[in-house]
Amino acid sequence: MKHAYRAEKIRNVVLLGHGGAGKTTLLDAMAYVTGAVTRPGRVDDGTSISDFDKEEIRRHFSISTTVVPIKWEGTYINFLDTPGYFDFVGEVEEALSVADAAIIVVNGKAGIEVGTLKAWEYCEKYNLPRIIFVTGMDDDNASFRQIVERLEELYGRKIAPFHQPIRENEKFVGFINIVKMAGRRFVDEKGDYKECDIPDYSFEYLEKYREFLLESVAETSEEYMERYFSGEEFTYDEISQALRNHVFDGAIVPVMVGSGTHVQGITMLLQAVDKYFPSPNKREISGTNRATGEVFEANYDDTKPMTAKIFKTLVDPFIGRYSMIKVCSGVLRSGSVIYNVNQDIEEKLSRLYVLRGKEPIEVQELRAGDMGAVSKLSNAMTGDTLATRAVPVVYDKPEISKPYTYTAYRAKRKGEEDKISAALSRLMEEDLTLKSVNDKENRQTLLYGIGEQQLEVVASKLLSRYRVEVILERPKVAFRETILGTSNVQGIHKKQSGGHGQYGVVQMTFEPSGDLEKPYVFEESIFGGAVPRNFFPAVEKGVQECTLKGPLAGYPVVGVKATLTDGKYHSVDSSEMSFKMAATQAFKKGFMEAKPVLLEPIVALEVIVPDRFTGDIMSDLNKRRGRVLGMNPDHKGKQIIDAAVPMSELIGYSTDLRSMTGGIGSFSYEFSHYEQAPYDVQEREIAARAAERD
Secondary structure, eight states: OOOOGGGGGEEEEEEEEEESSHHHHHHHHHOOOOOOOSSSSTTTTOOOOOOOOHHHHHHHHHOSSSEEEEEEEEEEEEEEEOOOOGGGGHHHHHHHHTSEEEEEEEEETTOOOOOHHHHHHHHHHTOOOOOEEEEESSSSOHHHHHHHHHHHHGGGGGGEEEEEEEEEEEEEEEETTTTEEEEEOOOOOOOOOEEEEOGGGGHHHHHHHHHHHHHHTTTTTTTHHHHTTTTTOOOOOHHHHHHHHHHHTSSSSSEEOBBTTTTTTTHHHHHHHHHHHHHGGOOEEEEEEETTTEEOTTBBTTSSSSSSEEEEEEEETEEEEEEEEEHHHHHHEEEOOOTTTTTEEEEEEEEEEEEEETTEEEEEEEEEOEEEEEEOTTOOOOOOOOSSSSSSSEEOOOOOOOOOOOEEESSSSSOHHHHHHHHHHHHHHTTOOOEEETTTTTTEEEEEEEEHHHHHHHHHHHHHHOOOOOOEEEEOOOOOOEEOOEEEEEEEEEEOSSSSSSEEEEEEEEOOOOOOSSSEEEEOOOTSSSSSSGGGGHHHHHHHHHHOOOOSSSSSSSSSSEEEEEEOOOOOOOOHHHHHHHHHHHHHHHHHHHHHEEEEEEEEEEEEEEGHHHHHHHHHHHTTTTEEEEEEEEEEEEEEEEEEEEEETTTHHHHHHHHHHHOOEEEEEEEEEEOOOOOHHHHHHHHHHHHHOO
């Protein structure tokens, strides 16, 4: 297919919003209105153009970011449909790294939700112009008024209502264009409309919304501000030009209305995307030329050498492996030789595609600012840069959230471990927030992610895509063993079975070393050759091996000082093995006589929540045996709470934190130190380990 859109005719738009707000339904409606599909897809029926993965169809929500390109009156719009549920934030971050503007979708009935607030924060962070589209206006309980008032309360004079819904007999039948002060009535199933009179009952709120809009315009210049306060009216052309200039830079945020389900308001939204959102070449992007160290100003200029970045990897056993790219400069042509700067690999492109959902459409070229996909690239990963060997430019990788939630997993059927490992590595190529870790100490494999729902989806994908089944279970915690007291014991190893025997006797003292960073400290204070010096390393070897699995519960030992004070040897029967075995016996006995205890790992936890939740969070941390160490405001209306919490008490924390804060709280942690576990925790753990060994 011939496909050569120049940057000025391209828009790259990310759809953001709370889970279930209606992003995917809106995209299906846009695909229908523009003729990309002959009938609108439905999430509930599994016919959506965007949610095509088996798990998405089964669960009725988006799990991955999908690109759906749409042509609208000569403009080519790449829509990036992102998941709204917070477990899949990595997908959102990948989309944000290549978007040039955003539509924040708000459900008219649910109103402003946590996902709406997060979407706004993302737009601020990535400096994206945005439109707020209030969908679901066909619902009886939808309230445009409450949404606009809440938005104005949150974001002030940036909020500019472009439309006001017209309802008759409890049905959504049209809207008022507040910019033009004219009524519009829907006339067909594709949401086309005709002019109509503004209903009398609309004027009460219309004047208020018009005032919001004019205030937004006035804020854009001192001249306009003076005119506004002196009561002077702006002309339509002045309003229109101010909107065009300042939606672009994020100073004005339009609020529009419609219904994705009933395909209403879609035409105006597409017109606004075309008119108000920037083309890629109106935004800046720069990388570094690895050969010269100089900054390469790409800025989506198709006259410069070709560079592109891989923003997402799709690995599907049914549709294949694709590296999804955004061209940052130049023109990428099928059949050309490209250089993966990060992997230092040069290869020839066989085919070039644009993806519409799961449908790959082959194209001959992609110009700067456009998005597409390349299949079968060797070792290519998300975040890699494609360029030419002559101009080896590299771009920053997407900023992806670090996973802190984890679970243990094992194969349901023995012998499938290698298959599971291979399948997981493919899923980890797709999702950068997934991580598999082999915990040798506790003989378990751990799967890390953003939240528990994401980990459950991974287990489902392993079964549905790759026909391997895993069992997710509570992970074991890496306890340590140490001693609080002192003991003085003897270890004897004697064997006589014809020929050379085995004989070694050691007298040893065990006490705390005071250093929990090291397993043990070994010293000797032998006088008069009771144990020959050449056997000292064997005694230490016995101590060293015992610290790998302590006598109390089989956990590694730390902080023990072992001193060899006396012993006996036999000139014929003594050997290194004899003294190693004698030291082993002495360690096991001496450790258990020196007040052995279990130590648990403590993490330094940071929780960021709005002020109103701090009491709940601190109360919950107390229940988790945590110690709050401090609280600091982040100067954005949130508190940063620092606490020391036992690692074992953080299992399931992401789910609990979300339920306490409605999903708006976030946390991170890192290992801090070990400290003595309470006796009830020790007893429970020792009994569990004993049962495991039995």
